[in-house]
Amino acid sequence: MSNPALRQILAFYRDLGITELYLAPPPTMPEQLPNPLTVLSGDDTLDLIRQDMGECTRCRLHAGRNKIVFGSGNPASPLVFVGEGPGADEDAQGLPFVGRAGQLLTQMIEGTAKKEGIPVVRDQVYICNVVKCRPPENRTPEPDEMQTCGQFLFRQLMVIRPKAICALGSTAAKALLGTRDGVMKLRGSWHKWNDIPVIVTFHPSYLLRPYNQNAKREAWEDLKKVLHYVYD
Ligand code: SF4
Structure with missing residues (x-):
């Protein structure tokens, strides 16, 4: 690959907020290295991203996973x-947000939409995570894991190009906005990821803790805001 082409690819990734790249494919699975030219050509698709991911071993989180959780919902x-x-x-299950927190997320989306007269159900939105493999003991993903797996998230977002993104919790906010600020500080106003408006709210698992019940009202407010912005 010529230097100008390589520079163009690196600039593209830098614009996406990616500062570290895995430069060589794992020796056992050479076909897994994503082809950045495909990304640049605008022909990227969710299927292609999933194909590039393969049975990914690019970060240590692969060791404890059963299934990769790529994302689910409406790709458009x-x-x-x-x-x-x-x-x-x-x-x-290999699907995002299917446990208790997921049920709460469904209730939050569908309950808010119904109350606000917005005809949206969970299947009509797209849901994914920063990292696609389960961290051991549900610990917070490490920065290098977020960096590595974030490349897939960013490609997903570039393909879907939604009208808005809702970041659930501070890890998602950090991955998208590169901020160290917590949800308390970030919620309530609009942010941007590559010109796409971003709302930050509490992660549903935080809202499940009995002592965080006050945050629920704020989360409903955040959802109301983003749903009206997208669907009005
Ligand atoms: S978390 Fe992401 S980068 Fe790490 S092994 Fe899983 S799919 Fe690959």
Whole structure:
């Protein structure tokens, strides 16, 4: 590959907020290296991203996973929810937000939409996470894991190009906005990821803790805001 082409690819990734690249494919699975030229050509698709991911071993999280949790929902959705990473139920089923937190997320989306007269159900939005493999003991993903797996998330978002993104929790906010600020500080106003408006709200698993009940009202407010922005 010529230097100008390589520079163009690196600039593209830098614009996406990616500062570290895995430069060589794992020796056992050479076909897994994503082809950045495909990304540049605008021909990228969710299927291609999933294909590039393969049985990914690019970061240490692969060691404890059962299933990769790529994402689910409407691939043409104007609204994408981004969480942190799979938990036990998600890891077992290969689907995002299917455990208790997922049920709460469904209630939050559908309950708010119904109350606000917006005809949207969960299947009509797209839901994914920053990391696609379950961190051990549900720990927070490490920066290098977020960096490596974030490349897939960014490609997903570039393909879907939603009207808005809802970041669920501080890990998603950090991955998208490169900020160290927490949800308390970030919620309530609009941010941007590559010109796409981003709302930050609490992760549903945070809202499940009994002592965080006050945050629920704020999360409903955030959802109301993003749903009206996208669907009005
Ligand atoms: S978390 Fe992402 S980068 Fe790490 S092994 Fe899983 S799919 Fe690959």
